Amino acid sequence: MRYELHLNPATGPLPALPTGAPPGDAGPGAFHRSLPGYRCTPLRDSPELARLLGVRAVLVKDEATRLGLPSFKILGASWATVTAVLRHWIAQPVTPLTLDRVAAAIPRPRTRRLVAATDGNHGRGVARMARLLGVAATILVPAGTAGARTDAIADEGAEVVVVDGSYDDAIAASAALAGPDTLVVSDTSWPGYELIPAAVVAGYATLFAEIDADIAGRGLPAPTVVALQAGVGAFAAAGIRHFRAPDRPGPPPRTVVVEPTGANCLMASARAGRLAEVPGPHRSTMAGLNCGLPSVLAWPTVRAGADVFLAVDDDAAHRAMTELADAGVVAGESGAAGLAGLLAVARTGDPGDRTRTGLAPDACVLVVNTEGATDPVNYRRVVGHAPAPLDDTPAGVA
CATH class of the missing domain: 3.40.50.1100 (Rossmann fold)
Known part of the structure; x- marks a missing residue:
């Protein structure tokens, strides 16, 4: 020890x-x-x-x-997801703020996607939120992640991508996927990307x-x-x-x-x-x-x-x-x-x-x-x- x-x-x-x-x-x-x-x-x-x-x-x-x-981890993943969805995909306020109301307000949900890099728990939380909101999810994991953890993420309905590298390499790969219909929900931050990690x-x-x-x-x-x-x-x-x-x-x-x-x-x-x-x-x-x-x-x-x-x-x-x-x-x-x-x-x-x-x-x-x-x-x-x-x-x- x-x-x-x-x-x-x-x-x-x-x-x-x-x-x-x-x-x-x-x-x-x-x-x-x-x-x-x-x-x-x-x-x-x-x-x-x-x-x-x-x-x-x-x-x-x-x-x-x-x-x-x-x-x-679902506590941070859920709050970061919902605040990001409200900021980027929903034009009008949602009150009271509940999961069902947010899901109903997302326009074109079948074209939307959440992305996260993870060693297991954060990504599974983001995948669960995608499932509950009716949008897709792509979760990137570093090589060597335990099979039980990747299987659990896939069981949420997410696409799991194994990155040939470390967790930090998976983070970099996830950041490159961001776009108008793709929200990166990360629990770490880098210059210019702070609001979502702050919500986590x-x-x-x-x-x-x-x-x-x-x-x-x-x-x-x-x-x-x-x-x-x-x-x-x-x-x-x-x-x-x-x-x-x-x-x-x-x-x-x-x-x-x-x-x-x-x-x-x-x-x-x-x-x-x-x-x-x-x-x-x-x-x-x-x-x-x-x-x-x-x-x-x-x-x-x-x-x-x-x-x-x-x-x-x-x-x-x-x-x-x-x-x-x-x-x-x-x-x-x-x-x-x-x-x-x-x-x-x-x-x-x-x-x-x-x-x-x-x-x-x-x-x-x-x-x-x-x-x-x-x-x-x-x-x-x-x-x-x-x-x-x-x-x-x-x-x-x-």
């Missing part, structure tokens, strides 16, 4: 983000509640994990199933709002440490913006951003003081985090708001998957990464690193299981048994 740690010297005020929200809309939370089968995912209080980390409490936001998919970040806010409501409703302790796994940085940016919002009461929790050792582009950027690329190939089993270049949009928020960057190897992620399974949580490789970083420090770190990551005896730690067993073959190999069945299929979705 090896890890690298970098203490961020550049924390400060968070930069503004473009919103791109439709006029008069109540926000992504209201839209998500209009989706078929919406319900809050569980926030689990785990004494077992607290003992392992040597802290007072561990809360696990469990996104093993969200709106019938095995990942939180905004869409993830629903998850964190649910955490706050659950903590308040159940009288749970507020987190003093938040672990946020990162690929290009969109999810980490969403968590940072939530917990470091200027109007949020009390001191912010310590924020720990966790990446795979071979794809730690945010840590590399923090060390360099500028955007930096970690060249591929990126071979971690934490497939959703195998990104060599940060999002241009997310990076300034992560740089300003992350207290600590951790990079962990696959052994740490696999150990975290097993510990989560023992605690009753089905977590894929990327889903377990946040806990993996903290476990590695707790088990092999010195007292200084425990202090840097906030692992004090009275700490309350929040981790997010961002995905379920999206690669069942590897899950069985790592954990020793098949994932427990989960049922969160929305009404009307086979």
Whole structure:
């Protein structure tokens, strides 16, 4: 369970983000509640994990199933898709903003297409949105993507294109497909392409709002440490913006951003003081985090708001998957990464690193299981048994 740690010297005020929200809309939370089968995912209080980390409490936001998919990514994909469709394809306002009303307002839906590059979960979310809106989808995946992930995307009715290269190569190929009838819905950004990735970040806010409501409703302790796994940085940016919002009461929790050792582009950027690329190939089993270049949009928020960057190897992620399974949580490789970083420090770190990551005896730690067993073959190999069945299929979705 090896890890690298970098203490961020550049924390400060968070930069503004473009919103791109439709006029008069109540926000992504209201839209998500209009989706078929919406319900809050569980926030689990785990004494077992607290003992392992040597802290007072561990809360696990469990996104093993969200709106019938095995990942939180549908939250960002759905909000980014609907805001992009409204901006580019629909001339008139849609009020109230619901999935059915947006689908009905798309002119010539059979000529329209959504495109995304993915290591699995984001692309599947975009493919699901295309299916629900009645438009086509083309999803580009890097070579070596697990068959279970590509099959799941194809099962949504999308065309799956395998790119001979890395995730970053798939991103470049997807960007080249943009056109009047083809919308690229990416969770990363590049110069001139920021509104849709900003909507992805905004869409993830629903998850964190649910955490706050659950903590308040159940009288749970507020987190003093938040672990946020990162690929290009969109999810980490969403968590940072939530917990470091200027109007949020009390001191912010310590924020720990966790990446795979071979794809730690945010840590590399923090060390360099500028955007930096970690060249591929990126071979971690934490497939959703195998990104060599940060999002241009997310990076300034992560740089300003992350207290600590951790990079962990696959052994740490696999150990975290097993510990989560023992605690009753089905977590894929990327889903377990946040806990993996903290476990590695707790088990092999010195007292200084425990202090840097906030692992004090009275700490309350929040981790997010961002995905379920999206690669069942590897899950069985790592954990020793098949994932427990989960049922969160929305009404009307086979």
